[in-house]
Amino acid sequence: MSDDQRFGLARVATLPGPLRLDGGVLLSPVDIAYETYGTLAPDAGNAILVTHALTGDHHLASNHPVTGKPGWWARMVGPGKPIDTNRYFVICANVLGSCMGSSGPASINPATGKPWAMAFPVITIRDMVRAQAMLLDHLGIERLFAIVGGSMGGMQALSWTATFPDRVASAVIIASAARHSAQNIAFHEVGRQAIMADPRWRGGDYYADNDPPTSGLAVARMAAHITYLSEAGLTAKFGRKLQARDAKTFGFDADFQVESYLRHQGLSFVDRFDANSYLYITRALDYFDLAEEHGGMLATAFRGSPTRFCLVSFDTDWLYPTSESRSIVHALNAAGAPASFVELRSPFGHDAFLLESPELDRVMGGFLRAGETR
Amino acid sequence: MSDDQRFGLARVATLPGPLRLDGGVLLSPVDIAYETYGTLAPDAGNAILVTHALTGDHHLASNHPVTGKPGWWARMVGPGKPIDTNRYFVICANVLGSCMGSSGPASINPATGKPWAMAFPVITIRDMVRAQAMLLDHLGIERLFAIVGGSMGGMQALSWTATFPDRVASAVIIASAARHSAQNIAFHEVGRQAIMADPRWRGGDYYADNDPPTSGLAVARMAAHITYLSEAGLTAKFGRKLQARDAKTFGFDADFQVESYLRHQGLSFVDRFDANSYLYITRALDYFDLAEEHGGMLATAFRGSPTRFCLVSFDTDWLYPTSESRSIVHALNAAGAPASFVELRSPFGHDAFLLESPELDRVMGGFLRAGETR
Numbered sequence: 001m002s003d004d005q006r007f008g009l010a011r012v013a014t015l016p017g018p019l020r021l022d023g024g025v026l027l028s029p030v031d032i033a034y035e036t037y038g039t040l041a042p043d044a045g046n047a048i049l050v051t052h053a054l055t056g057d058h059h060l061a062s063n064h065p066v067t068g069k070p071g072w073w074a075r076m077v078g079p080g081k082p083i084d085t086n087r088y089f090v091i092c093a094n095v096l097g098s099c100m101g102s103s104g105p106a107s108i109n110p111a112t113g114k115p116w117a118m119a120f121p122v123i124t125i126r127d128m129v130r131a132q133a134m135l136l137d138h139l140g141i142e143r144l145f146a147i148v149g150g151s152m153g154g155m156q157a158l159s160w161t162a163t164f165p166d167r168v169a170s171a172v173i174i175a176s177a178a179r180h181s182a183q184n185i186a187f188h189e190v191g192r193q194a195i196m197a198d199p200r201w202r203g204g205d206y207y208a209d210n211d212p213p214t215s216g217l218a219v220a221r222m223a224a225h226i227t228y229l230s231e232a233g234l235t236a237k238f239g240r241k242l243q244a245r246d247a248k249t250f251g252f253d254a255d256f257q258v259e260s261y262l263r264h265q266g267l268s269f270v271d272r273f274d275a276n277s278y279l280y281i282t283r284a285l286d287y288f289d290l291a292e293e294h295g296g297m298l299a300t301a302f303r304g305s306p307t308r309f310c311l312v313s314f315d316t317d318w319l320y321p322t323s324e325s326r327s328i329v330h331a332l333n334a335a336g337a338p339a340s341f342v343e344l345r346s347p348f349g350h351d352a353f354l355l356e357s358p359e360l361d362r363v364m365g366g367f368l369r370a371g372e373t374r
Numbered sequence: 375m376s377d378d379q380r381f382g383l384a385r386v387a388t389l390p391g392p393l394r395l396d397g398g399v400l401l402s403p404v405d406i407a408y409e410t411y412g413t414l415a416p417d418a419g420n421a422i423l424v425t426h427a428l429t430g431d432h433h434l435a436s437n438h439p440v441t442g443k444p445g446w447w448a449r450m451v452g453p454g455k456p457i458d459t460n461r462y463f464v465i466c467a468n469v470l471g472s473c474m475g476s477s478g479p480a481s482i483n484p485a486t487g488k489p490w491a492m493a494f495p496v497i498t499i500r501d502m503v504r505a506q507a508m509l510l511d512h513l514g515i516e517r518l519f520a521i522v523g524g525s526m527g528g529m530q531a532l533s534w535t536a537t538f539p540d541r542v543a544s545a546v547i548i549a550s551a552a553r554h555s556a557q558n559i560a561f562h563e564v565g566r567q568a569i570m571a572d573p574r575w576r577g578g579d580y581y582a583d584n585d586p587p588t589s590g591l592a593v594a595r596m597a598a599h600i601t602y603l604s605e606a607g608l609t610a611k612f613g614r615k616l617q618a619r620d621a622k623t624f625g626f627d628a629d630f631q632v633e634s635y636l637r638h639q640g641l642s643f644v645d646r647f648d649a650n651s652y653l654y655i656t657r658a659l660d661y662f663d664l665a666e667e668h669g670g671m672l673a674t675a676f677r678g679s680p681t682r683f684c685l686v687s688f689d690t691d692w693l694y695p696t697s698e699s700r701s702i703v704h705a706l707n708a709a710g711a712p713a714s715f716v717e718l719r720s721p722f723g724h725d726a727f728l729l730e731s732p733e734l735d736r737v738m739g740g741f742l743r744a745g746e747t748r
Contacts, residue, residue: 023624122624182608182632183600189633190596192626193640197589199573215571222564223597226557231692234556240663248661250397250496252566252653256660258556259563266567279626286630287622289614318605 007085008035008062008071012101015134019096025121029110032135033101034058034093037077038085040141047141048083048368049132050092051149051156054224054281055273057100060092061085066272072354082364087372088145095156096131097123097281099274103131106207106274117276118204125152125288129159133167143167146368150174150353151320152281155288158328161309162290162301170371172364174312175353177324178298178331179289184319187227188282191220195275204276217275218266225265230316230349234258291331298331305332309339310367312353312360319350340367381459382409382436382445386475389508393470399495403484406509407475408432408467411451412459414515421515422457422742423506424466425523425530428598428655429647431474434466435459440646446728456738461746462519469530470505471497471655473648477505480581480648491650492578499526499662503533507541517541520742524548524727525694526655529662532702535683536664536675544745546738548686549727551698552672552705553663558693561601562656565594569649578650591649592640599639604690604723608632665705672705679706683713684741686727686734693724714741 010033017028035058040047050060050073061077063070077083077090094102097120105120112119136144147168149157154176161171177184195201198216206212226234238258242248254260294300309332313325322343332339344359346352353360384407391402409432414421424434424447435451437444451457451464468476471494479494486493510518521542523531528550535545551558569575572590580586600608612632616622628634668674683706687699696717706713718733720726727734 118626122626179614181605182612182614182630183603183605185614185630186596186600186608186632186636189628189630189636190593190600193596193637194568194571194593196626197568197593198571219564219568219571219593222560222567226560226564229557231555231557234560238556240553240556240559240666252492252496252570252657254563256556256559256563258560262560262563263567283626292614 007037008060010035010058010062010065010101013135013138015131015138017134019127019131019134021121021127022124023122027103027121030096030131030134031101031103031107032093032096032131034091034135035060035062037061037090038088040089040139044141045143046088046145047136048088048090048146048148049136049144049160050077050083050090051132051147051153052092052095053151053153054285055269055278056153057098058092058094059100060090064272067268075356076361076364082361083148083368084365088368091135091139093132093135095128095281097128097277097284099277104274105204105276105280115207117207120276120280123280123284125155125159125284126163126293128284129156129163132156132160133164136167143169146170146172146371148172148174148364149176151176151350152285155285158290158301159288161305161307162294165305165307168307170308170310170367172310172312172367173325173328174360175314175317175320175350177320178291178328180286185286187223188286190223192279192282194219194223195279198275201275204279206275212270213275214270217270217273217278220278221269222262222266225262227319228350230318230347232316233347233349236347298328299334302332302335302337305335305337307337308371309337310363311339311341312363313343314346314349314352315343316346316348317350317352381411382434384409384432384436384439384475387509387512389505389512391508393501393504393508395495395501396498397496401477401495404470404505404508405475405477405481406467406470406505408465408509409434409436411435411464412462414463414513418515419517420462420519421510422462422464422520422522423510423518423534424451424457424464425506425521425527426466426469427525427527428659429643429652430527431472432466432468433474434464438646441642449730450735450738456735457522457742458739462742465509465513467506467509469502469655471502471651471658473651478648479578479650479654489581491581494650494654497654497658499529499533499658500537500667502658503530503537506530506534507538510541517543520544520546520745522546522548522738523550525550525724526659529659532664532675533662535679535681536668539679539681542681544682544684544741546684546686546741547699547702548734549688549691549694549724551694552665552702554660559660561597562660564597566653566656568593568597569653575649578653580649586644587649588644591644591647591652594652595643596636596640599636601693602724604692604721606690607721607723610721672702673708676706676709676711679709679711681711682745683711684737685713685715686737687717688720688723688726689717690720690722691724691726
């Protein structure tokens with residue numbers, strides 16, 4: 001194994017482009033940070049692209065360079081795991097617009113030699129997908145054995161099957177939706193307003209003096225984090241439990257454990273994420289509406305699709321509830337595309353897809369294995 | 375009718391106290407702003423106290439002095455309305471800790487001659503109730519014909535029946551809960567952090583130069599506002615509808631109507647509400663746990679209660695869902711207290727209790743009238 005094929009080695013591909021974005025801008029070059037796991041088969045037929053969620057990154061199954069923690073899906077991806085790197089060549093790329101090495105508002109605008117900041121063009125989920133397709137071209141992968149994604153990753157997977165149908169044999173879409181709802185948009189707008197209300201945001205030009213709008217970003221993260229958890233899960237985990245001192249302070253410290261937990265979520269997030277990237281990626285999510293891209297009919301997006309689909313939802317997910325997955329399945333059925341669908345039980349809400357779930361492991365492993373015999 | 379009895383005339387009672395707060399502080403004097411509607415019967419037996427929600431006030435059925443809009447429950451309270459001011463003497467008092475004339479962080483600390491700001495003592499729902507009891511003493515009302523409240527107003531009503539059982543003949547508790555859940559606390563903590571992250575908050579000392587933390591308060595309001603609406607209601611009202619220009623801007627303006635709506639909710643709120651009051655009242659809500667005040671058993675709060683209860687919930691309310699009302703009813707049943715309960719259908723989520731609802735009107739009118747014949 002050459003150095004280049006080491007398990008989870010992070011690399012950045014500088015792709016000349018130009019990439020024509022949905023907003024009309026031509027972006028060139030396009031940097032895409034990515035990691036790969038396993039070995040690409042001689043016919044390049046065993047490649048799985050795993051797409052990440054809003055604040056995810058390409059450190060799928062390797063340790064995160066900032067936090068030192070295991071990759072966000074290390075329990076799912078590896079030798080002998082459901083996405084088995086002994087069988088598959090697994091790629092995970094940091095999305096366009098993010099801040100972990102791919103082109104985004106924090107990266108250098110070649111025209112000015114300075115960070116793009118808010119001069120970076122607004123992007124869409126489909127733009128992320130187009131950039132990933134350029135990366136696959138670069139890697140010599142014409143067709144994916146599978147694309148797998150949860151949450152925003154599932155939206156990318158859906159967009160892949162609609163944008164490059166001939167390049168995707170199988171698609172696994174977990175805890176996701178074909179469009180952002182009014183409530184989804186509303187929560188994101190709260191986050192964006194929290195960031196832009198932070199005086200240190202300064203119209204996005206905060207990079208030079210390394211004084212980013214961490215207060216606003218932390219509030220944005222806190223609000224979003226509530227939507228990742230179920231009400232029942234929060235009650236089970238925290239309820240009304242007080243902090244160690246076990247008494248109300250009659251003050252404004254974090255008396256309740258859930259307050260302390262949320263504050264920690266906000267504070268730890270700002271160490272690893274860029275506020276402008278948060279603006280851009282939430283905007284891409286809010287803009288996402290696969291049906292709208294196909295004349296208002298979701299089924300049209302899948303008409304004649306050669307892809308086999310697997311949809312998974314979680315019963316306590318209120319961010320992208322089961323009804324969203326079901327409407328995708330209905331559209332797939334209407335389009336005559338092969339689709340399996342399961343709603344799994346979990347107390348953990350939207351975050352369930354990232355957590356221990358033997359049922360999800362079985363669905364994933366089984367669906368991928370079945371694709372090998374086609 | 376004397377000037378003093380005019381319909382909805384706002385007055386402030388300065389009550390000498392002292393009021394002993396749950397946090398141990400003695401507060402004196404206590405200002406309570408209130409309005410009354412209708413005429414008190416010679417035996418003072420027709421008084422109804424209406425308690426308001428988090429950001430409500432005593433302008434129940436009169437025009438709001440800042441916004442000029444009709445009172446928050448003008449559709450419910452008035453001559454011939456369900457809470458019929460031809461029959462009842464209706465009182466609504468601004469809660470302790472608020473900012474519309476009652477003692478709170480924005481009012482003057484007599485010890486310093488300056489606004490209390492964060493030196494104001496942290497208060498509880500029960501403290502609000504004790505202050506209201508002092509107001510009733512001042513008005514010569516020993517026993518309430520009824521107490522009626524929605525949301526936080528329902529919590530005050532519950533606390534009234536547990537704290538002063540002999541002073542409440544009937545209680546109507548709408549879209550409320552006997553305790554704040556972990557998710558409820560989490561949303562409030564986001565709002566508090568948004569306020570305290572605003573540099574203009576300055577530890578709460580922003581009154582002197584009239585430069586309050588409006589950005590943080592607006593974000594807090596936006597986050598909370600989402601919880602007042604149902605997902606289905608947001609979809610029905612806004613869906614993914616774009617603003618008038620009817621095209622995505624590929625920018626960060628309010629492209630979607632729901633964004634514009636939320637921004638408006640945030641911006642208009644800061645004109646009428648004080649950020650520190652928002653901190654104090656959300657804290658009081660989070661501290662509320664009626665069972666905890668009674669040895670951990672909610673039924674104990676109602677043991678031997680002479681009050682008749684009416685509970686109302688709305689099927690799409692996810693802030694204080696039907697399950698919360700149902701657990702109150704179970705406790706009332708266990709305590710042997712007379713309780714009627716109905717879950718009403720509405721697309722409007724928690725806010726339903728403030729909106730047109732003929733069913734709620736019928737329940738309210740019928741329950742109050744039945745109390746007259748006892």
